[in-house]
Amino acid sequence: MKFTIIAGGPLILQKIFDKFPFKTLIIFLIAIVTMNITYYNHSKTLLLNQQKEKIDILTSTISTLLDSQSEGEASYEEMIAQNLRSSALxxxxALDPDFHQVDNAQLVALTKKLDLDGISLFERRGDDFVVVRSSDPKELNASSKTWGIVYDAQLQLSDKKKVNIGTGLALEHFWSGPIDTAxxxxxxxxxxxxxxxxxxxxxxxxxxNVANSLSHYRNKIGVDANITKLLASNQDNLLEIAVLNSEKIFKNGPTPYQRDNWYSERLIEYGSYDYRDTLExxxxxxxxxxxxxxxYVTQINGKKVLKSFTPFLTSNLKYKKEEIPKVVMVATDYSQVQKALNGQLSDVILFMTIVTTLGLASISAFLILTRKRNEGLVKNVQDVYLDNINSIVQSIKEQRHDISNHLTALSWMLKSKRYESAEEYIRPLVHDAAMLENQIKAIEINVPAISAIIQAKLAQSELHNIAMHVEFSRMDNLRLTTMKATDLVRVISNLMxxxxxxxxELPVQERSVSIEGNVTDNQLHIRIRNSCHPLPANSQARLFEAGFSTKMGKKNKGLGLHIIQQLLEQHRGTIECDASENGMTFSLMLPLKSDVENMSVNANFHL
Structure with missing residues (x-):
């Protein structure tokens, strides 16, 4: 007894495993996973966009401050330039017009008197300008030929032209360039x-010298001061802000010296820039x-960083004539976004687990209910099938018992030469034999549901005096799922x-119905013929329309050909129709896959 329980357990589990709709479950899980991946990606995009919006606000703030500061510094430089021109006058x-009559001591004295940091005198020598006198000995003999815009301005001044080089302040006989390194x-x-x-x-x-005053101004109210404030108020994810000299990145700086420590060539104009990478x-x-x-997102020192570059053009701070913009760089901690996404992912996994569990429970419940329903249908069909089997067996027993009596009666009629009486006596016996043959053929069908419905229709044909013929062949290996068999029975029953x-509607002698079936090339073919009055041509074209019926004035309780067609199409079925003067023919074709549950069915109706 124990052996039976142990051995039976795996068999029960195997049956459950075989009947569980894994295809439906897989489709369900794919849908859930797809939905959650879409939700996750949407959340990621949303969080990233929020981060970008914060960066845009910061960049806009820095750009506004930079523009404001550049206006202030332009005014500051212009004021210094005006003072330098007054000092030059x-x-x-104070000096002799000939530099040979001027000594450096005079320039030192004038420097102190005019509150300057130095005075130099340049002599033009061909295409060069050389310092011949200076308050600072280091300036002596310096050449301006390689000083870019300074050299260009001196050339125009020496040619008695107003300086026009696109930058700096040009006044009468005077020009002052942008602040730069000496x-x-x-x-x-x-x-x-x-x-x-x-x-x-x-x-x-x-x-x-302006380094101290300029630095003091910037540290108090300039861009640097505001960058410090922004970093302090956004410590959770803001890593760095910098205003960069894009020319330095391009390595085509404005001055011929190309020195990293020159003020005009510095990479970082404001803020700090430690988060460097190869993609910048x-x-x-x-x-x-x-x-x-x-x-763009990049990896820097083991940290995931979201960086942005925003160009910003301000003419007040440009060094060259070309309008090459400054660039505001903002670096934020992308791990904050990742952290939020990880939390989102945990929620998604929890949601998927709950939904999957509920889905499995729902599918299992539906499966149990459907199985019970199908078992009930199968039981009804099997009951009909067994009743018909019992009826046939009983008929065979009765006919075997009566056959000797029939033979005795026929023998007597033939000996008495009562041939007409013998013929009349034989006719019902032949009919009974044909009916029994049809019933035996129906029994031979390998699908109890189909066999049962044909048995039932044979009994119905007998009641209505309809000559019915049944012919099935090659049905030994026919395998249908419960759902397919149930739907096929509905179709056959309604067509019959x-x-x-x-x-x-015809006289008794003209009434005939036949049903034939065979399995060929893994396809089940069923053909149903009946005699009837000819069908009008306009009705033939509308047979499968929704709501159309040829049973005018009659109470129609059937499915209707349109519904039958839809039912078959659920199993990938087709239907054709062929009508003639002698009657109508319906032909069904269903592809068979005995190893796959709920395989699609094709049904072709030839009328």
Whole structure:
């Protein structure tokens, strides 16, 4: 007994496993996974866009501050330039027009008197300008030929032209360029003035050191001060902000010196830039080319960083004539986005687990209910089938018992030469034998449900005096799932009912219905024929329309050919129709796959 339980357990589990709709489950899981992946990606995009919006706000703030500061610094530089021109006029009044009559001590004295940081005098020598006198000995003999825009301005001044080089402040006989590093002392940041009106044999070059005042201004109210505030108020994910000199990234800086410590060539104009990566040059160029922000995620020192480059053009701070923009760089901690996504992923996994569990429970419940329903249908069909089997067996027993009596009676009639009586006596016996043969053929069908319904229709044909013929072949290996068999029985039953209804309109001797079936090339073919009145041509074309019926004035309880067609199409079925003067023919074809549950069915009806 114990052996039976142990051995039976795996068999029960195997049956459950075989009948469980794994295809449906897989489709369900794929749908759930797809939905959650879409939701996850949507959340990722949403969080990333939120991060980008924060960056855009920061960038806009820095750009506004930069624009405001550039306006302030432009005014600051212009004020210094005006003072340098006034100082140049005072120097011209105090010195001899010939630099040979001027000594460096005079320039030192004038520097102190005018509150300058230095004075140099340039002599033009061919295509070069050389410092011949200076308050600073380091300036002596310095050449401006390699000083870019300073050299260009001196050339125009010496030619008695108004300076026009696209930058700096140009006044009468005077030009002052942007603040920059001193070539003779790279630890100093200066602003120079260039003055020449033709009355002297030298260009007057007064200058002041501005590093301290400029740094004080920026640290108190400038961009640097505001960057510090922004970093302090966004410590959770803001890593760094910098205003960058894009020319430095492109390695085509404006001055011929190309020195990293020159003020005009510095990479970082404001803020700090420690989060460097190999992609920054390409992304910065792309931002400038598109004239819009460029975002990208990169790995820096083991940390995932979301960086952005936003071009910003301000003419007040440009060094060259070309309008090459500054670039605002913002680096944020992408791990904050990843952390939020990980939390989202945990929620998604929990959601999937709950939904999958509920889905499995629902599918199992549906499976149990459907199985019970199908078992009930199968039981009803089997009951009919067994009743018919019992009826046939009983008929065979009765006929075997009566056959000797029939033979005795026929023998007597033939000996008495009562041939007509013998013929009349034989006719019902032949009919009974044909009926029994049909019933035996129906029994031979390998699908109890189909066998049972044909048995039932045979009994119905007998009741209505309808000559019915049954012919099935090659049905030994026929395998149908419960659902397919149930649907096929519904189709056959309704088509047979339609055939009976149509042939009953004829006289008794003309009533006939036949059903044939065979399995060929893994396909089940069923053909149903019936005699009837000819069907009008316009009705033939509408047979499968929804709501159409040829049973006018009659109570129609059948499915209707349209519904039958839809039912078959659920199993990938087709239907054709062939009508003639002698009757109608319906032909069904269903592809068979005995190893696959719920395989699709094709049904072709040939009328």
């Amino acid at each position: 005072a120097i011209q009044e 070539s003779t002392d790279e630890s100093v940041i200066r602003k120079w003035g260039e003055y020449f009106d033709g009355t002297t044999n030298y260009i007057i070059n007064p200058y002041v 040059g390409d992304n910065m160029q792309e931002a400038i080319r598109l004239k819009q922000p460029v975002y 009912d339609n055939a009976f209804d149509a042939t009953l």
